[in-house]
Amino acid sequence: MRVLVVQNYDNTGLGQVGAALAEAGADLDLRLPYRGDPLPDAAGHDAMVVLGGGQNALADDEYPYFPALLELTRDFADKDRAVLGICLGSQLVARAFGGENRIGGANEFGWRGVSLTADAKADPVLGALPEKFPIFQWHDDTFVLPEAAVRLAGNDVAENQAFRVGRAVYGFQFHFEADRPMVKDWSTSFAPTIAARHPDWAGKLDGEMARNGPDADAAGLAIARAWVATI
Numbered sequence: 768m769r770v771l772v773v774q775n776y777d778n779t780g781l782g783q784v785g786a787a788l789a790e791a792g793a794d795l796d797l798r799l800p801y802r803g804d805p806l807p808d809a810a811g812h813d814a815m816v817v818l819g820g821g822q823n824a825l826a827d828d829e830y831p832y833f834p835a836l837l838e839l840t841r842d843f844a845d846k847d848r849a850v851l852g853i854c855l856g857s858q859l860v861a862r863a864f865g866g867e868n869r870i871g872g873a874n875e876f877g878w879r880g881v882s883l884t885a886d887a888k889a890d891p892v893l894g895a896l897p898e899k900f901p902i903f904q905w906h907d908d909t910f911v912l913p914e915a916a917v918r919l920a921g922n923d924v925a926e927n928q929a930f931r932v933g934r935a936v937y938g939f940q941f942h943f944e945a946d947r948p949m950v951k952d953w954s955t956s957f958a959p960t961i962a963a964r965h966p967d968w969a970g971k972l973d974g975e976m977a978r979n980g981p982d983a984d985a986a987g988l989a990i991a992r993a994w995v996a997t998i
Contacts, residue, residue: 768793768998771812773836775801775855776820778956782944783984784816784851787991791998800832809842814998819854819942821960823908824861824868837863840936849935849998854906857930857938864913864932873909873925876965878902878979881928881941887919892937892993893929900986901979903945905953935997943987947980 770793772781781788788795796812798804801820809815817836827833840863843850852860862868878901887893909925912918913932920929920941928940945953954961954972961968 768814769812770795770998771807771809771815772797773806773815773817773856774799775818775822775830778953779818779820780944780949781816781818782942782949783946783987783991784853784944784994786988787995790992791995793995793998800836801830806832806835806839809839809846809848812843812848814849815839815843815851817850817852817856817859819856819905822855823870824855824858824910825870833859844933844936847934849994850937851994852938853944854940854942857940858908858910860932860936860938861910861913861916861927861930864915864936866913866916867911869909869911871907874907875904875924876961877904877968877971878975878983879904879922879924879941881920881922883920884918886917887929890917890919890931891997892931892990893919895993896986896989901983902986903942903950903983904940905942906940909940935994937994939990943983943990946984946987947976950976950980 772795800806840860858868880899880901882899912927912930916930916932918930925940930938
């Protein structure tokens with residue numbers, strides 16, 4: 768199993784998705800196109816993961832590889848190969864299939880609750896999850912779903928928190944890959960950025976982690992394993 772991983776920003780990573788891929792014995796092909804890495808063809812890969820980042824999904828001028836990544840996403844889907852987009856990745860997946868990106872107006876940071884839709888109950892990735900669970904969020908933007916998408920989860924800030932296109936193309940606005948160690952690392956790595964907008968975060972982190980971390984980590988790993996099974 769060969770999986771293409773597209774990283775769009777420094778200090779991001781696979782987290783629990785990486786753990787699930789390791790359990791499955793996956794061979795990872797990591798590309799950093801924002802640093803000049805070329806994007807490969809879909810033909811040599813069984814699946815693709817598109818990670819998050821601080822940029823918005825319409826920033827083609829600053830990230831000129833975005834249109835090629837959209838084309839690659841559609842190519843994976845046409846070949847019935849699994850795709851996973853997380854945060855910015857989900858916004859790019861939505862854009863690839865004709866969804867409307869909305870920049871700003873959907874600010875979430877920290878562990879927040881999400882609710883599954885009725886369609887999620889029969890979904891192979893989300894069907895075994897609780898109807899409501901906490902999960903880590905860090906985004907400002909959102910999107911309108913592509914016409915072909917099935918809405919799977921939402922909350923009162925971002926109606927479209929998870930969706931599926933076709934058999935196994937998934938977008939997740941929330942950071943289910945971010946378990947407690949990753950959130951702690953981000954809280955250090957991005958401390959100045961976080962403090963500028965959430966000055967009380969450093970003091971709240973341990974309490975928030977204790978309250979929400981166990982359930983969020985369990986949900987995130989379950990999602991990761993179930994998506995890997997679609998490959």
